[in-house]
Amino acid sequence: MFDATTILAYKGENHAVIGGDGQVTFGNSVLKGNATKIRTLHNGKILSGFAGSTADAFNLFDMFERILEAKKGELVKSVVEFSKEWRKDKYLRRLEAMMIVLNRDNLYILSGTGDVVEPEDGKIASIGSGGNFAISAARALDRYGKLEPKELVEESLKIAAELCIYTNDNIKILELKD
Numbered sequence: 001m002f003d004a005t006t007i008l009a010y011k012g013e014n015h016a017v018i019g020g021d022g023q024v025t026f027g028n029s030v031l032k033g034n035a036t037k038i039r040t041l042h043n044g045k046i047l048s049g050f051a052g053s054t055a056d057a058f059n060l061f062d063m064f065e066r067i068l069e070a071k072k073g074e075l076v077k078s079v080v081e082f083s084k085e086w087r088k089d090k091y092l093r094r095l096e097a098m099m100i101v102l103n104r105d106n107l108y109i110l111s112g113t114g115d116v117v118e119p120e121d122g123k124i125a126s127i128g129s130g131g132n133f134a135i136s137a138a139r140a141l142d143r144y145g146k147l148e149p150k151e152l153v154e155e156s157l158k159i160a161a162e163l164c165i166y167t168n169d170n171i172k173i174l175e176l177k178d
Contacts, residue, residue, distance in 0.1 A: 005020070005021070005023075005037060005050075005051040005052070005127070005128030005129060005130070005166070005167075006020065006021045006126070006127075006128045006129065006130030006131055006133070006134050006157060006160045006161075006164060006166075006167040007019070007020045007037060007038065007049035007050070007051055007100055007126060007127045007128050007131065008020075008124075008125075008126045008131070008134040008135065008138060008153050008156055008157055008160075009047065009049065009100045009102050009107055009124070009125045009126070009153075010123060010124055010138060010142075010149050010152055010153050011102055011104070011106075011107045011122065011123045011124075012123065012149045014177055014178045015148075015149035015150070015175055015176065015177045016047055016102050016103055016104050016107075016175065016176040016177075017047075017149045017150050017152075017153045017173060017174070017175040017176075018038050018047040018048070018049050018100065018102065018153070018173070018174050018175075019038065019049075019153040019154060019156075019157050019171055019172065019173040019174075020036075020037040020038045020049050020128075020157075020171070020172055021037075021130065021157055021160070021161060021167045021168050021169070021170060021171055022034040022035045022036070022037075022168055022170030022171070022172065023035070023166060023167060023168040023170070024054070025166055030168075033168055033170050034170050035054070036172055037049055037050050037051070037057070037172075038050075038172055038173075038174055039061060039174070040174055041061070041064065041065050041068055041101075042065065042068045042069070042073045043073075044176075045073055045103060045176070046068065046073070046075060046101060046102070046103050047101070047102050047103070047174050047175075047176060048061065048064065048099060048100065048101045048102075049099065049100045049127070050097065050098070050099050051097065051098045051099075051127040051128035051129075051131075052095060052096060052097025052098065053095075053097070056092075056095045056097050057097070059092065060086070060092070060095075060097065060099060063082065063085065063086070063092075064078070064082050064099070064101070067081050067082045067085070075101065075102075075103050075105070075106050075108075076106060079101060079108045079110060079116050080116060082110065083110055083114050083115070083116045084114075086110070086111075086112050086114070087112065087113065087114040092112060094112070095112045096112075097111070097112055098110065098111045098127040098128075099111075099127075100125050100126075100127055102125075103176065104176055106118070107119060107122065107123065107125055108125075109125050109127060121139075123142075124138050124139060124142065126138070128166075128167075129164055129166040129167065130157075130160035130161070130163070130164030130166060130167035131160075133159060133160035133163045133164050133167070134156045134157055134159070134160035134167075135156075137155065137156035137159035137160065138152060138153070138156040141155060141156060149175070149177075150173055150175050153173055154171055154173055157169070157171045158171065
């Protein structure tokens with residue numbers, strides 16, 4: 001489990017949304033409250049989020065973007081190749097880090113142990129210390145609420161911030177929509 005991060009992604013019929021909180025902790029202290037842990041890749045066609053250290057995030061985002069370019073933005077091929085490279089690299093495979101990547105058609109959770117996981121429902125995924133709180137809220141809001149995807153992600157992250165001491169309510173959201 002990774003402290004100081006909550007990333008939540010939702011893929012609906014007409015939307016792909018990712019959100020993350022802004023808290024970074026160092027030990028038992030808040031180091032920063034407004035960090036950006038999500039970004040767009042491949043000319044704004046792919047959304048991504050990261051749980052782990054900031055320096056690792058930059059390395060992994062750069063590596064994934066390079067692979068995306070080589071695969072001409074094909075997300076499925078890119079996540080498989082990325083997972084192989086991440087797993088093979090002596091330094092990177094030791095990182096305690098995870099990523100979520102998605103576009104309008106696909107959603108994946110990636111890890112340095114070689115995992116490429118597509119969520120069972122195909123539409124909601126979370127990582128980080130507040131991830132279980134956020135995904136629980138998102139599933140309930142998706143089943144019983146009538147929120148737009150962006151609102152669903154934002155409200156779920158706010159609920160996670162109320163419960164997880166490593167998550168704050170300084171939320172950033174990115175979306176792709178028709």
